Amino acid sequence: METSTNPMNEVSKLFRRSLKRSPQAVVFCIDDLDRCDVGYVIRFLEVVQTLIRIWPDDHFERRGPYAIVAAEGAWLRRCYQQAYADLADNAVPGKPLGHRFLEKLFQMHIRLPTIEDDTKRRYYESLLFPQRKPTEDGAADSKKVRDLRQQISTSSSTQDITQLSDDIASVADPVQRHQLRSEAVKHLTSEQAQTQRLHELMPFGDLLDPNPRTIRLFVNAVSIQTYLRLLEGVAVDRDHLALWAVLEARWPALADHLRDHPEDVELVDGAARDGVPDELKALLASAEVGAVLRSQRWQPFDVPSVRACTGTSAPSRSP
Numbered sequence: 001m002e003t004s005t006n007p008m009n010e011v012s013k014l015f016r017r018s019l020k021r022s023p024q025a026v027v028f029c030i031d032d033l034d035r036c037d038v039g040y041v042i043r044f045l046e047v048v049q050t051l052i053r054i055w056p057d058d059h060f061e062r063r064g065p066y067a068i069v070a071a072e073g074a075w076l077r078r079c080y081q082q083a084y085a086d087l088a089d090n091a092v093p094g095k096p097l098g099h100r101f102l103e104k105l106f107q108m109h110i111r112l113p114t115i116e117d118d119t120k121r122r123y124y125e126s127l128l129f130p131q132r133k134p135t136e137d138g139a140a141d142s143k144k145v146r147d148l149r150q151q152i153s154t155s156s157s158t159q160d161i162t163q164l165s166d167d168i169a170s171v172a173d174p175v176q177r178h179q180l181r182s183e184a185v186k187h188l189t190s191e192q193a194q195t196q197r198l199h200e201l202m203p204f205g206d207l208l209d210p211n212p213r214t215i216r217l218f219v220n221a222v223s224i225q226t227y228l229r230l231l232e233g234v235a236v237d238r239d240h241l242a243l244w245a246v247l248e249a250r251w252p253a254l255a256d257h258l259r260d261h262p263e264d265v266e267l268v269d270g271a272a273r274d275g276v277p278d279e280l281k282a283l284l285a286s287a288e289v290g291a292v293l294r295s296q297r298w299q300p301f302d303v304p305s306v307r308a309c310t311g312t313s314a315p316s317r318s319p
Contacts, residue, residue: 008050015051025064028052034071041079045069049105073109077102094251094283103213108220113228114311118174145176152184157196158226158238161188165235177233185227197223200238207246207292214249221245229311236308239298244309246292254283262306265293 004010019026030048033041052065069076077098081088088097095103102109115123125132148167155161161184168184171177187193201222208215222245229236248255257280258265264276267284276284283289294300 008047012051019065025066027064028067030067030069030071032071033069034075038079038082041076042083045076045105069106073102093279094254094289096253099252103217107216108224109217110224111228111311113232116174116177116233119178122174145171145180148180149183152180152187155187156192158188158193158200161193161230162226162235162238165230165233169233178231181231181233184230188223188226188230194223197226201242203297204242204246207243207250209250218245218249221248225309229308232311234308234311237299237305240301240305241309243292243295243298243301244306247289250292251283251289254280254289258306259310262303262310265301265303265306 028048033044036044048067048069052067077096079098080101081096081098084097084101092100144167148164148171151164151167152161155164164184168177168180171180188197198219201219204218205215208218222242225241225245226238229241244255247258257276261276264280264284267276267281284293299305
């Protein structure tokens with residue numbers, strides 16, 4: 001540290017030698033970062049970015065390393081906005097400085113799925129009555145479950161899988177429901193399903209910025225959001241989900257606002273309600289955002305479709 005002009009280079013070499021000893025992919029899981037102060041968060045993420053992006057060897061790169069950061073995205077964004085406040089003038093409409101930093105750091109952003117009401121109830125009861133054995137519901141659903149498993153295994157597209165969502169929701173036992181949804185998600189990760197999904201996403205390419213990073217975030221976001229909505233049991237239109245991913249990739253601040261205030265998706269004439277930032281009012285009325293939210297090519301967004309895309313529309317799912 002004292003004699004090297006670039007001590008981080010020596011750390012990187014040691015890091016690489018250590019990881020090469022692992023025959024499997026290496027994943028670092030980082031928790032509680034959103035409990036740290038601003039300076040530590042920035043320094044820590046810079047070090048992680050340096051260590052996991054130094055590999056010139058393509059073969060080694062396919063085995064990682066990877067980093068999963070479990071933290072509140074809003075806190076991480078505020079850290080960068082505070083640390084680089086002098087660069088605030090470089091922000092673009094709908095994409096504040098904090099979003100731009102995280103866009104460069106992370107290839108994928110994932111919001112945790114919501115928990116079903118009966119799953120939450122069972123967990124709560126397990127804490128109150130730890131000695132009680134869980135009861136199994138829906139024994140009569142066994143044939144239905146077998147049929148659904150067969151339909152999942154033979155589905156050839158995302159649309160086929162999502163159309164099974166209501167049938168899966170009608171299974172009485174929450175454990176079986178969760179297993180079926182997990183199997184559906186696993187099926188969607190198959191090479192055939194992913195190829196089909198890429199084909200389905202081709203029409204949305206014209207709506208994206210000509211930026212490789214934005215395009216990669218969009219493709220990853222569509223896949224992840226499809227999986228999350230399936231796990232939550234939320235029925236969502238495939239095209240709307242892709243359009244929402246476009247919105248999150250290009251104007252993440254607007255997407256965050258509509259997630260909390262879905263009723264504002266219908267504000268297009270500038271007569272927005274009090275409390276909507278002027279920048280977002282202008283975006284809502286712009287032709288570019290209109291091509292995503294109110295396109296004549298696809299069904300326009302309304303309040304229910306925004307809630308479906310964000311996973312906030314799920315009613316009580318107890319059959």
